[in-house]
Structures are given as C-alpha cells and as structure tokens.
Amino acid sequence: MEMPIANRLDKLPPYLFADLRRKIADRKARGIKIISLGIGDPDIPTPAPIIDELARAVADPGDPNRHRYGCDCPVADLPAAIMNFYRRRHGVELAENQIAVTSGSKDAIVQFCLGLLNPGDLGIAPQPGYPTYNIGHVFCSAQTHYLPLRRANGWLPDFKEIPPDTARQAKLLWLNYPNNPTTAVAPLDFFREAVEFGRKHNILVCHDSAYSENTYDGYKSPSILEVPGACDTAVEFYSLSKGFSMTGWRVGCVVGNASAVKALRLVKDNADNGTLRAIQFAAAAALGKFETLTPPINAVYRRRRDLVVKALGEAGWPVETPKATIYIWAPVPEKYRGSSASFAEDLLEKAGVVITPGLGYGVAGEGHYRISLTYPDQVIGEAMERIRRIAEQ
Ligand SMILES: *Cc1c(COP(=O)(O)O)cnc(C)c1O
Numbered sequence: 001m002e003m004p005i006a007n008r009l010d011k012l013p014p015y016l017f018a019d020l021r022r023k024i025a026d027r028k029a030r031g032i033k034i035i036s037l038g039i040g041d042p043d044i045p046t047p048a049p050i051i052d053e054l055a056r057a058v059a060d061p062g063d064p065n066r067h068r069y070g071c072d073c074p075v076a077d078l079p080a081a082i083m084n085f086y087r088r089r090h091g092v093e094l095a096e097n098q099i100a101v102t103s104g105s106k107d108a109i110v111q112f113c114l115g116l117l118n119p120g121d122l123g124i125a126p127q128p129g130y131p132t133y134n135i136g137h138v139f140c141s142a143q144t145h146y147l148p149l150r151r152a153n154g155w156l157p158d159f160k161e162i163p164p165d166t167a168r169q170a171k172l173l174w175l176n177y178p179n180n181p182t183t184a185v186a187p188l189d190f191f192r193e194a195v196e197f198g199r200k201h202n203i204l205v206c207h208d209s210a211y212s213e214n215t216y217d218g219y220k221s222p223s224i225l226e227v228p229g230a231c232d233t234a235v236e237f238y239s240l241s242k243g244f245s246m247t248g249w250r251v252g253c254v255v256g257n258a259s260a261v262k263a264l265r266l267v268k269d270n271a272d273n274g275t276l277r278a279i280q281f282a283a284a285a286a287l288g289k290f291e292t293l294t295p296p297i298n299a300v301y302r303r304r305r306d307l308v309v310k311a312l313g314e315a316g317w318p319v320e321t322p323k324a325t326i327y328i329w330a331p332v333p334e335k336y337r338g339s340s341a342s343f344a345e346d347l348l349e350k351a352g353v354v355i356t357p358g359l360g361y362g363v364a365g366e367g368h369y370r371i372s373l374t375y376p377d378q379v380i381g382e383a384m385e386r387i388r389r390i391a392e393q
Contacts, residue, residue: 213243
C-alpha cells in the first residue's frame with residue numbers, strides 16, 4: 001500500500017545527479033568500465049592512532065559506561081580537546097557553553113535549523129554550495145535566499161548584493177571556506193566583513209569549516225571565530241570527517257555563539273542519543289594530534305591535485321591549483337558552451353569517466369565541473385589518460 005508522505009518531502013530539491021546515476025548504471029550494465037571521480041568521500045584510511053584509541057576505549061573494562069548512551073555519559077576529554085584544538089590551531093578561547101558535540105556536520109546543520117528557524121523564516125545560503133543548508137531550511141518550512149559566488153570575486157559572496165529586505169528578514173547566513181565545490185579559501189578579512197554584516201543585521205553567521213584541515217603548500221585556513229567578538233553573532237561547524245579521514249565515524253562540533261549552541265543542544269537532547277563514547281575518545285585523540293595526523297593525509301591529496309592540474313593543463317583545459325579542499329573545480333571546456341551537463345555526459349559516454357557537473361550545486365555552478373581527489377592515484381591517473389584522449393578529439 002502506498003502511504004501518504006509529508007508535504008515537506010515534496011519541497012526537497014530534485015536530486016540532480018539522479019539522471020547521471022541512471023546513466024552510470026546503464027553503462028555498467030553494458031560492461032563498460034566506469035571511473036568515478038564524483039564523490040567526496042576520503043579513500044585514505046583513518047590514521048592508526050585514532051583507530052587504536054577507538055579499539056582501546058570500546059574494550060576498556062575499566063569503563064563501565066563504554067556501551068552506554070554517549071549523551072548521558074559524555075567523554076569530558078572531547079570538549080576539552082576541542083577547546084585545546086581551537087586554542088592551538090586558531091588562538092581562540094572557547095567556554096564549555098560554546099561547544100556542542102555533534103554527529104558530524106550534515107546532521108548538525110539540519111538539527112541546528114530546527115533549533116533556530118520558525119516556519120516562514122529566511123536563511124541565506126551560498127550558490128554554488130553544499131545542498132544541506134537549504135535542506136535544513138526546507139525541513140523547517142523556512143525559505144532560502146541564494147547568494148551567488150563568482151569566479152571574478154574569488155568565489156566569495158558580495159554582501160552588498162543582498163537586498164535590504166532580505167538582510168532585514170534573514171536569521172541565518174551560511175558560509176563555507178575552504179569551499180565545496182569551488183575550492184576557494186577566505187582570508188580573515190572576509191570573515192571580519194561577515195561578522196560585521198551579521199552584527200549589523202542581527203543575523204547568525206554559520207560557518208561550515210568542513211575542509212579547514214585539508215590545506216596545501218603551507219596555507220592555513222582561518223576560523224571565523226578568530227575575528228574578535230565573532231561569538232556574538234557567529235558559530236562554526238567543525239567536523240573530523242574530511243581532515244582526519246573519518247566520514248563514517250560521525251563526529252564533529254558546533255562552536256561559538258552560546259545561545260545558538262544551547263538551542264542545538266536542546267534539539268539534540270530530544271532527537272538523538274549522542275555519539276558512542278569510544279568514538280568521542282578517539283575524536284579527542286585525533287584533535288590532540290592534529291599537527292602530526294593531518295599532514296600525511298594532505299600529502300596524498302596534494303600529489304593527486306598536482307597530477308590532475310598537470311594532466312588537465314596538458315589536455316588544453318587548464319585549471320587553477322587549489323590551496324585547499326579535496327577537489328578540483330574547473331571551467332567546462334569551451335566546446336561545450338558552458339554546459340556542465342553535456343560535458344559530464346560526453347566524458348561518461350566517450351571516456352567512461354564520471355565528474356560532477358557544476359549545475360548540481362545550483363545555477364551559479366553552471367559552467368564548471370568538480371573532480372574529487374578521493375580516489376587512488378592509479379584511478380585518477382587512468383581517468384586523466386582517458387580525458388586527455390577526449391580532449392584531443
Ligand atoms: C562533507 C561536507 C560536510 C559534511 O561532513 P560531515 O561532518 O561528515 O557530515 C559538511 N559541509 C561540507 C561543505 C562538506 O563538503
């Protein structure tokens with residue numbers, strides 16, 4: 001029997017990759033070897049010291065609570081490690097009431113919206129951008145105003161483009177640097193501007209720093225909380241997923257504005273039961289060793305980044321070398337007249353290579369495509385070989 005589903009699910013944006021996914025399945029069924037560079041989920045295993053700590057903690061006979069609800073038996077080491085991390089990495093001092101431990105940022109974005117938005121409220125989200133900000137709004141029957149990011153402005157938004165009515169109404173502003181999908185980074189001065197904008201219009205600035213540790217060539221990504229007084233009007237979503245190769249572990253935090261953190265905690269207290277204690281111990285261990293654990297991971301991505309940048313350049317489709325993230329964001333080759341979908345389709349059809357069309361991140365992403373570096377070197381190498389052959393045609 002077909003059961004009626006909630007109207008809110010009808011409001012979710014259509015899954016733009018559904019069509020591409022169908023085409024991939026079709027090729028696979030015909031025995032064509034497909035190489036996907038589409039998904040941003042690290043292939044590099046979680047570093048051994050983090051796994052060791054998980055194994056220790058989950059089997060620790062001295063911890064009678066090790067199997068229990070992570071919310072009722074929280075590991076005090078984790079907020080302490082988060083405080084320490086923000087102090088050492090960013091020079092930011094956090095208080096206990098400015099930290100909420102989360103099950104990763106995707107989950108936390110939706111829960112956060114539930115704690116902050118009423119039906120009919122307005123949130124501002126970047127485009128191209130991570131889709132979950134808008135999805136959080138949709139689940140709250142709130143609206144999204146899209147703020148375009150453009151290459152000409154280094155993929156940073158221009159707050160002056162936000163209409164006065166929108167600025168007056170909006171409750172949340174989402175930002176994400178280093179940025180998915182554009183790979184852009186933001187200087188601290190940009191965050192200063194964002195904090196000022198938030199303060200002026202009474203908007204909570206929500207910075208998603210999922211890629212803050214995935215940086216190269218000595219670049220260090222700032223936290224929005226480094227701006228003096230940022231906690232008055234900003235929060236940061238931090239996650240161990242990408243920096244420590246821990247996507248499946250589901251652990252991160254939201255830090256900053258205490259009243260927003262309190263609202264998120266209240267939602268979480270009522271909607272989930274926290275993270276397994278062993279994962280909390282392991283996350284604390286990871287944060288405590290970020291200086292030694294993240295560089296080997298980044299060395300792998302940097303090598304792949306250089307491989308792709310070089311190959312695309314040689315193919316006559318030059319791209320900029322990103323300072324951060326686990327992606328390459330590139331303009332669609334000229335002959336496709338800016339259509340990322342036709343480029344993606346051609347690559348799939350003629351080369352069996354899957355890339356992500358920029359249009360999937362909203363119309364402002366059109367004209368570009370994204371390659372993920374989360375695949376083994378040989379896989380990326382083979383994909384580049386195939387792309388080179390297509391480019392020569
Ligand atoms: C991957 C990603 C996340 C999600 O990370 P989790 O903590 O694993 O949920 C959040 N934001 C952006 C921009 C991402 O690319």
